[in-house]
Amino acid sequence: MSTVTRVSQRLGVIVVFGLVFPLLALPRAAHADDALGEESQGSEQQAETGDDGTVSVTVGGVVFDRSKNGRGGSAGVLRSSTSWVPPACWYAPKYTPEQLQKYLEPIWEAGSTGHEWDATQRKKYLNPDEPEKDFNKDRTGEGHWWGSYVNDSYPPGWDSCDEDYFWVDRGDPPPAGIENAVTPEVLAELAYAEIRVPGTEVTLAPAGEAKVNLPTWAWLDGAEFRPVSVTASVPVIGIEATATAVPVSLEIEPGTPDAETFPASGVCEIDGGRIGEPYARGKADRDPPCGVRYLRSSGEGTFPLQATVTWEIEWTGTGGAGGDLPDGTFGATQGVVVQEIQAINR
CATH class of the missing domain: 2.60.40 (Immunoglobulin-like)
Structure with a gap:
């Protein structure tokens, strides 16, 4: 029986038969000209307050403008009056080709994810016969690698976004069938969760x-x-x-x-x-x-x-x-x- 190993994009951990082990420290993705920047799933990356009091926070690949939110120490989070809840995880542009390479190669070299998984990944991204060879570097500037992000309070369903990184050309919609890939409607649902x-x-x-x-x-x-x-x-x-x-x-x-x-x-x-x-x-x-x-x-x-x-x-x-x-x-x-x-x- 072969050992089943899975790398979580969201938490930076290895899961083997339900046991969780932290990955070795990995270099963060470098800033790119098209401004994807450094990402850390589900955490706030940047908060900017302008002279007009505008508060802009980047969380999980999404920028939230909270300047028109409710304020004060007693302000609180809305609870849906139905069983509906905002997305617990979602997909958004995450890496340029070079950034994804810098993120994944140290994981493969660490050898902690298992030979089978490493071989599958190397084949997908490096084999010259594969459609996404060399991390799609020949398409740099034409699109992005999308990945998953998680609501950092980890509500039920946080682990349902388990698709591997996928490529989307600039201006194209995400592939059909991928639930919670960011669209205006998904962004509205994420904004709902930020209302105070x-x-x-x-x-x-x-x-x-x-x-x-x-x-x-x-x-x-x-x-x-x-x-x-x-x-x-x-x-x-x-x-x-x-x-x-x-x-x-x-x-x-x-x-x-x-x-x-x-x-x-x-x-x-x-x-x-x-x-x-x-x-x-x-x-x-x-x-x-x-x-x-x-x-x-x-x-x-x-x-x-x-x-x-x-x-x-x-x-x-x-x-x-x-x-x-x-x-x-x-x-x-x-x-x-x-x-x-x-x-x-x-």
Whole structure:
């Protein structure tokens, strides 16, 4: 029985019968004239902040512009409202012919990947009778070797991109049948994962503790809850996509069954660009458009009020491409003290 050995493009490890061994230290790929540059799968390579505050980060062969993202310490990641998740791995331009040669040859020379694998690789890239002989150096400047990258949090499916390096001529689409090779739509899905939205701690009023049987108004700062977006691009092949998140509703869960919400569904729709309505003097006897009425005291503790904002996601991309992605949600919990109204009889 022959030993099965596989080299992971993503982690730089050798896997033999499920055992993992680190590869010897290898030289990094050199910078090329067409700016692929050094790559390290799934990690941030370069972050640039311009004078206008634009934040550009290159991750896994993709450049992300986060300048229109949500900000602040309480900003967070959207969770899809369906079972859909952004790609856990993807393929993008990775090496010029010379770069791939400088990356692979030290692996073969180390002899740690097994004779069978080394022989197959050498045949593919060096045999003069093969279509991609000499790493396609005769096509330098006409395309790139594509390879896999991984979301560095390693979500389920991170190891599904196991195709060997493949060549794509400049201007051509990636080969059919290769899932998650970067296209405008795949870039939009990757941008979705980079979106950060503002925290959802709601303002409650009247100020102070909530009172049993009296309505408590709830609202969010309209200045913060505006559309946010992230643009993902692969400049070396001239494609990009922007994913935009727009807030559409706030759902309130009081944290106890002994409560009523306004509206009864607990879902406050966006109205005139704002979520809920700020409380003001003279409104104490009115039901709020968004809020809660607690029917019993929280005693010595608090009720965990959960506030969750739903965001609709749409995308646009190179060549007029575009569409919708699943809604995303982001929520937070805050403790609410509810007291009985004290009355004094004389």
